[in-house]
Amino acid sequence: MKYRLSSGGQVDRSKPLRFSFDGKGYSGFAGDTLASALIANGVHLVGRSFKYHRPRGFMSAGSDEPNALVGVGDDEARYTPNLRATQVELFDGLVAESQNRWPSLSLDFGGANDALSRFLTAGFYYKTFMWPAAAWKRLYEPMIRRAAGLGRAPTAADADRYTQLYSHCDVLIVGAGPAGLAAALAAGRSGAKTIVCDEQDRMGGTLLSEREAIIDGLPAADWLARTLQELGSLSNVTLLPRTTAFGWYPHNFLGLSERVTDHLGRKEGNLPRERMWQVRAKEVVLATGAIERPLVFPDNDRPGIMMAEAARTYLNRYGAVPGSRAVVFTACDSAYRAALELKGAGVHIAAIADVRPAPEGPWVERARAAGIDVRPSTLVTATHGRLHISHADLASEGASSSETVPCDLLLMSGGFTPSVHLFSQSRGKLGYDEALKSYIPQKSVENERSVGGCRGLFDLGASIADGFGGGLGAVRGAGGTPVTEQKIPVFVQSFGQDGFIGALNGKSRRRAWVDFQNDVTVKDIELATREGFRSIEHVKRYTTTGMATDQGKTSNMNALGIVSHALDLPVPKVGLTTFRPPYTPVTFGSFAGQSRGKLFDPVRQTSIHDWAAEHGAVFEDVSLWKRAHYFPRQGEDMHAAVRRECAAVRNSVGIFDATTLGKIEVVGKDAAEFMNRMYTNAWTKLEPGRLRYGLMLREDGFITDDGVVGRMATDRFHVTTTTGGAARVLALMEDYLQTEWSDLDVWLTSTTEQWAVIALQGPNARKVLEPLVEGIDLSREAMPHMSVREGRICGVPTRLFRVSFTGELGFEINVPMGYGRGVWEAIYAAGKPFDITPYGTETMHVLRAEKGYIIVGQETDGTVTPDDVGLAWAVGKTKKDFVGKRSLARPAMTRDDRKQLVGLLTVDPKVVLEEGAQIVVDPREPVPMTMIGHVTSSYWSAALGRSVALALVRGGRARIGKRLHVPMAAGNIEVEVVTPVFYDTEGKRLDG
Amino acid sequence: MLLIKCPFCGPRPEIEFAYGGQAHIERPKDPMSLDDEAWAEYLYIRNNTRGVHSERWRHINGCARFFNVRRDTISDEILVTYKVGEAPDAVPEKDRPTKGGAVR
Known part of the structure; x- marks a missing residue:
C-alpha cells in the first residue's frame, strides 16, 4: 500500500477493519482513527469549509482539528454530527459522511460562495442583510443557514444511555503525556487517591509518536508501557482513557466526559455510551500539553x-504516510524532526522553507546532513491545486519572484501554544511569554498546578521532571506524604523554542486563513480593526474567529498576533479572549444523563390517583403533582363534563381529591404567637376545634399564599397551603423561625405527603358522610362551618374539616395517606344513592369563581394586597406586627386607584371572556389603548346559565355598576362591573 | 460547583444548598415605628459587593438549617461559615473550610 508503512506504529495489521466514508468502502486497521485510516487510503479531502465551502483536509491529528468534521453512524438514533475524524476510533462497519456539501464533496455547488468571497467579509451579515427588516426572518436567515453550516442534527431520538457519577480524589491529573504520567507515578507511588484522565484512546500523548528518546534507560515506547503497567497495578490509581476534562468549576470541581462504547461500534452488554464524571479533587495537576500553531500564509x-x-503522528503512531513529496514551512526546529522522520519513511522532502533568517542548531544540521534543501528567510507565497495541494510557491523574504515547487504535502509549524484552557477556566492568571510567543500560567487561584508543555516546557526531559515534581507537590497539597524525589534520566535531542504568531506576507492579495473552521482570514481581522474594533473580544465576535466548535485552539494566538500588528500594540495589550467550558464539545446526552423521559422530573401522585385514572380522569400538571382535571363520561368534552360535575355539587354531592394541598404541622408552646407573626389573621382567640382562613404576605405586603388552618390544640395548628406554595411557605416560615425568632418554641413539619384529603361537597354531603364516621357529631349545631374534629372514618383516624371552597355544605376529610383510596371508595359507595359525582380541578375552579373565592397565583400576581382582592377582613387590625404589615402602611398600598378585584358580567351572557384579556374604558381610543386591568378568571357558570368572570381593575370597586370594554381581535366585548360574588350572595348554603 | 462547609454537617456540594441573600440584615423589632424610607432600606437595599460578602445559605437538602457564609465574590473562595448568632471570628481556624482557593 502506497500510503501505509508495512511495519511500525501502534496499529494492528492482523486486524483489518472495513468502513465507509461518503458511501465508499475502505479498509483500515485496529488502532486507527478514521483520519489515519483515510490518510492510509490516500484520502485527504474530507470536508467543506463553513462559509466559502472550500475543500478541506486533515490539519491536525488530535482534538484541535478544525477541518475534518464528520457525521458518524448508520442509524439516525445513533448518528453524531461534527465529530473530529482525528478522534473517531475505527471499528469494523463504521459509517461516516462528510458535511456541508451538496451534491458531493468533490463537486459542491456551495463553492460558489468562494467566488463571492469579496462580498462575504467580516460582518457581512450585518452589512448586507439590513433591509428590509422583515426579510431577515423569512429570507435571509433561512438562506444563510442553508448555505453555511456544519453537520446536521439526527432525526431520531438518541437510543443510547448516558450515566453520571461523582468521584472524589486526592489528585486529579489531566493529560497522560510524559508530564502527566510522571506526575501520576509520583502521586500513585505516594499512595494518594489519584485519577488520571486523557482524551485519547491510548495514554502516552507525544510518547505515542516518539522514535528517538530514551527514558530511564528504555526506548520511549517501552518506558510508556512499563509506566502504564505500574500505574495499572496501583489500587489507588484510576486510569481513564477516552476521557476529556472539559470544564473547571469552582472549588476544584471538574467535569470529565468518558466515551465508553463509541469505539466498539456496537453495544456490548449494558454499558452506557458515555459517563459524565463529576470529580472533586483536593489537588489538580494539569498536564494538558501544547497545540502546534499553524502558519498564516496565502492559500x-x-x-x-x-x-x-500531525504528520509525525500519522507516520509514527499509525504507519500512515500523508504524502510522497513534501514542502516544510516552519518557524521552529521541531518541523525539522518531522522532515527527517518522513524522509526516513521514504517521503521526498522538496525543501524546508524557514522563516528565520539564520536557522541553526543540531536539528538544522541533521537536516542539511541528510541532504534536505534548507532555505532560510523563505516564505510560502501561494499554493495551488483544486482539491489537493499540487504546488507551492516559495520566495525569499522581500523577493519579487518565487519558485513553484511541486508537492502533495505541505507541513507547517509556527511553534507550540500551551493548552491553558482549564487553567484559565479555574480563573488562574496568565502571563505572556515573549520568547515562546504564548500565554502561560502565572498565578494559581485554585488548588492546581500546571506541568510540562501546558506551562511552556517543551523539552521531554524537563517536562518529565516537572511532572514528577508537580505530582509530589500535589500529594503534599492534598495532605499526603510524598515519596522522595526521583530523577528520571531522558536522552533526547532537544530543540530551541522558537515560534511565530500572526500572518506572514500580509501584503499578499491571496487569502490566508486564520480560523479554518469558521473561515476567517487575515483580511477579515484587518478589516475589523480598520472598522474600529480594538478589543480582541469584539474582534472575535465581529469576525467569528475562535468561535467555532474548536474554540480557536489553532487560531486564537494567530488572530491575536494579527490584531497586535494591525493596531501596533504589544500582544499583552490586545488582551486574550476568555476560555470557557467545554474544552471540546460534550454531548447533550452526557449532561442529561438519566434525566430523560419519565426520569426527567419527579411526578407526584396522590393515593387516589389510580382510582381517578381508572375512572377516566383527564389529568393536569400542578407543580409536580398530577391532578384530576375532569372526569369525562362517554362522548363528553371538557365543557360538558364540567357542567355536569358543577351541577352535581350544587344539587346533590361531589367528591374531590384535595390531597395535593400543602400541609404544615405547626407545633409548640409559641405556635399561636408564631402564627400571629406569619399570617395576617389573629390566631390567639381561635379555639381548638375551629378553622380559620389564613392569608400570608411577603414582607413587601403582597399576598404570597393562603389556606385553611385548623387549631388542633392550644399548641398545635394544622396549616394548609396552596398546592404549588407548600415548599415556599415552609421555607419562609423556617427562615423567620431560624433567623429572626429563634427564641420561639415552635417546630414545623411538612405533612403534605402524610395526609390524603377528600373533599365532599354539596347539600347531601352530610348524609353521605354520617354513616361512615365514628366519634364525631356531624350535626349543624355540633359541627358548624369552619370547624375541625378528630375521630374515625371507616375505622381510620381522621381530622375532619367542615369547610367549603365551593359555597356548598362541605367537608374535607384528612386520613393517613395510605388509607386515601380505601376511604375514598367507601365514601363513593355510600354516595351512590345520591348520585355522588367525582369532580376535577376545573369544576373546583368554576365553583369557587361563582363564589368569588380567589386563587393565589390566578387572582394575585405578586403585586396584590389583601385589600385589592377584598380580603381586608382577614387582616388582624389590632395586631402589633406580622410579616408584611409595615409594607401595607406605605402610601402606594392604600391608593384608591389600585387594581381591585371585581366581577364582570358580559352584556351578552353567552360570551365567555378570555383569561388575561385587557380591559379598557373607551374601545374607540386609538391603539395602544389605556389598559385599566385584566380578566383573571372566566368560566361558563352552569348554575347561573351564563358566563362569569373575575378581574383586577384599576379603582374597580368604584366602577361597580358601570360598563367597561374588553377589546379582542374578533371585536369589542362590553361588560358590566359587579361585586365578585355571583352565586348565593348571602352564603346561606354554607350553613346547610 | 462550590464546596460549602455546613456548620452542622460538614463540607457538601453546592447543589445541597439554597442561597438566602445577604446576611446580617436584622428585621426591625418594631417595624411600625420606622418611616417609609427606613423600612424601604430594610426591605430592598442590599450590597453588591465585589470582594468579601456575608451571605446566608440554607442546607435545604441536608439539615435544612440556615447559616452564614463569608465568600469572596471575585474568587468564590469561602473564607468562613458560621451558625446564626455566631461571630465569624469566633470560628476556630481548624473548623474553617478548606479553601477552594487561597492564592499561592
Missing part, C-alpha cells in the same frame, strides 16, 4: 497542508 487551507507534528 494555507488546501487539503494536503497539515501540521508538522
Whole structure:
C-alpha cells in the first residue's frame, strides 16, 4: 500500500477493519482513527469549509482539528454530527459522511460562495442583510443557514444511555503525556487517591509518536508501557482513557466526559455510551500539553497542508504516510524532526522553507546532513491545486519572484501554544511569554498546578521532571506524604523554542486563513480593526474567529498576533479572549444523563390517583403533582363534563381529591404567637376545634399564599397551603423561625405527603358522610362551618374539616395517606344513592369563581394586597406586627386607584371572556389603548346559565355598576362591573 | 460547583444548598415605628459587593438549617461559615473550610 508503512506504529495489521466514508468502502486497521485510516487510503479531502465551502483536509491529528468534521453512524438514533475524524476510533462497519456539501464533496455547488468571497467579509451579515427588516426572518436567515453550516442534527431520538457519577480524589491529573504520567507515578507511588484522565484512546500523548528518546534507560515506547503497567497495578490509581476534562468549576470541581462504547461500534452488554464524571479533587495537576500553531500564509487551507507534528503522528503512531513529496514551512526546529522522520519513511522532502533568517542548531544540521534543501528567510507565497495541494510557491523574504515547487504535502509549524484552557477556566492568571510567543500560567487561584508543555516546557526531559515534581507537590497539597524525589534520566535531542504568531506576507492579495473552521482570514481581522474594533473580544465576535466548535485552539494566538500588528500594540495589550467550558464539545446526552423521559422530573401522585385514572380522569400538571382535571363520561368534552360535575355539587354531592394541598404541622408552646407573626389573621382567640382562613404576605405586603388552618390544640395548628406554595411557605416560615425568632418554641413539619384529603361537597354531603364516621357529631349545631374534629372514618383516624371552597355544605376529610383510596371508595359507595359525582380541578375552579373565592397565583400576581382582592377582613387590625404589615402602611398600598378585584358580567351572557384579556374604558381610543386591568378568571357558570368572570381593575370597586370594554381581535366585548360574588350572595348554603 | 462547609454537617456540594441573600440584615423589632424610607432600606437595599460578602445559605437538602457564609465574590473562595448568632471570628481556624482557593 502506497500510503501505509508495512511495519511500525501502534496499529494492528492482523486486524483489518472495513468502513465507509461518503458511501465508499475502505479498509483500515485496529488502532486507527478514521483520519489515519483515510490518510492510509490516500484520502485527504474530507470536508467543506463553513462559509466559502472550500475543500478541506486533515490539519491536525488530535482534538484541535478544525477541518475534518464528520457525521458518524448508520442509524439516525445513533448518528453524531461534527465529530473530529482525528478522534473517531475505527471499528469494523463504521459509517461516516462528510458535511456541508451538496451534491458531493468533490463537486459542491456551495463553492460558489468562494467566488463571492469579496462580498462575504467580516460582518457581512450585518452589512448586507439590513433591509428590509422583515426579510431577515423569512429570507435571509433561512438562506444563510442553508448555505453555511456544519453537520446536521439526527432525526431520531438518541437510543443510547448516558450515566453520571461523582468521584472524589486526592489528585486529579489531566493529560497522560510524559508530564502527566510522571506526575501520576509520583502521586500513585505516594499512595494518594489519584485519577488520571486523557482524551485519547491510548495514554502516552507525544510518547505515542516518539522514535528517538530514551527514558530511564528504555526506548520511549517501552518506558510508556512499563509506566502504564505500574500505574495499572496501583489500587489507588484510576486510569481513564477516552476521557476529556472539559470544564473547571469552582472549588476544584471538574467535569470529565468518558466515551465508553463509541469505539466498539456496537453495544456490548449494558454499558452506557458515555459517563459524565463529576470529580472533586483536593489537588489538580494539569498536564494538558501544547497545540502546534499553524502558519498564516496565502492559500494555507488546501487539503494536503497539515501540521508538522500531525504528520509525525500519522507516520509514527499509525504507519500512515500523508504524502510522497513534501514542502516544510516552519518557524521552529521541531518541523525539522518531522522532515527527517518522513524522509526516513521514504517521503521526498522538496525543501524546508524557514522563516528565520539564520536557522541553526543540531536539528538544522541533521537536516542539511541528510541532504534536505534548507532555505532560510523563505516564505510560502501561494499554493495551488483544486482539491489537493499540487504546488507551492516559495520566495525569499522581500523577493519579487518565487519558485513553484511541486508537492502533495505541505507541513507547517509556527511553534507550540500551551493548552491553558482549564487553567484559565479555574480563573488562574496568565502571563505572556515573549520568547515562546504564548500565554502561560502565572498565578494559581485554585488548588492546581500546571506541568510540562501546558506551562511552556517543551523539552521531554524537563517536562518529565516537572511532572514528577508537580505530582509530589500535589500529594503534599492534598495532605499526603510524598515519596522522595526521583530523577528520571531522558536522552533526547532537544530543540530551541522558537515560534511565530500572526500572518506572514500580509501584503499578499491571496487569502490566508486564520480560523479554518469558521473561515476567517487575515483580511477579515484587518478589516475589523480598520472598522474600529480594538478589543480582541469584539474582534472575535465581529469576525467569528475562535468561535467555532474548536474554540480557536489553532487560531486564537494567530488572530491575536494579527490584531497586535494591525493596531501596533504589544500582544499583552490586545488582551486574550476568555476560555470557557467545554474544552471540546460534550454531548447533550452526557449532561442529561438519566434525566430523560419519565426520569426527567419527579411526578407526584396522590393515593387516589389510580382510582381517578381508572375512572377516566383527564389529568393536569400542578407543580409536580398530577391532578384530576375532569372526569369525562362517554362522548363528553371538557365543557360538558364540567357542567355536569358543577351541577352535581350544587344539587346533590361531589367528591374531590384535595390531597395535593400543602400541609404544615405547626407545633409548640409559641405556635399561636408564631402564627400571629406569619399570617395576617389573629390566631390567639381561635379555639381548638375551629378553622380559620389564613392569608400570608411577603414582607413587601403582597399576598404570597393562603389556606385553611385548623387549631388542633392550644399548641398545635394544622396549616394548609396552596398546592404549588407548600415548599415556599415552609421555607419562609423556617427562615423567620431560624433567623429572626429563634427564641420561639415552635417546630414545623411538612405533612403534605402524610395526609390524603377528600373533599365532599354539596347539600347531601352530610348524609353521605354520617354513616361512615365514628366519634364525631356531624350535626349543624355540633359541627358548624369552619370547624375541625378528630375521630374515625371507616375505622381510620381522621381530622375532619367542615369547610367549603365551593359555597356548598362541605367537608374535607384528612386520613393517613395510605388509607386515601380505601376511604375514598367507601365514601363513593355510600354516595351512590345520591348520585355522588367525582369532580376535577376545573369544576373546583368554576365553583369557587361563582363564589368569588380567589386563587393565589390566578387572582394575585405578586403585586396584590389583601385589600385589592377584598380580603381586608382577614387582616388582624389590632395586631402589633406580622410579616408584611409595615409594607401595607406605605402610601402606594392604600391608593384608591389600585387594581381591585371585581366581577364582570358580559352584556351578552353567552360570551365567555378570555383569561388575561385587557380591559379598557373607551374601545374607540386609538391603539395602544389605556389598559385599566385584566380578566383573571372566566368560566361558563352552569348554575347561573351564563358566563362569569373575575378581574383586577384599576379603582374597580368604584366602577361597580358601570360598563367597561374588553377589546379582542374578533371585536369589542362590553361588560358590566359587579361585586365578585355571583352565586348565593348571602352564603346561606354554607350553613346547610 | 462550590464546596460549602455546613456548620452542622460538614463540607457538601453546592447543589445541597439554597442561597438566602445577604446576611446580617436584622428585621426591625418594631417595624411600625420606622418611616417609609427606613423600612424601604430594610426591605430592598442590599450590597453588591465585589470582594468579601456575608451571605446566608440554607442546607435545604441536608439539615435544612440556615447559616452564614463569608465568600469572596471575585474568587468564590469561602473564607468562613458560621451558625446564626455566631461571630465569624469566633470560628476556630481548624473548623474553617478548606479553601477552594487561597492564592499561592
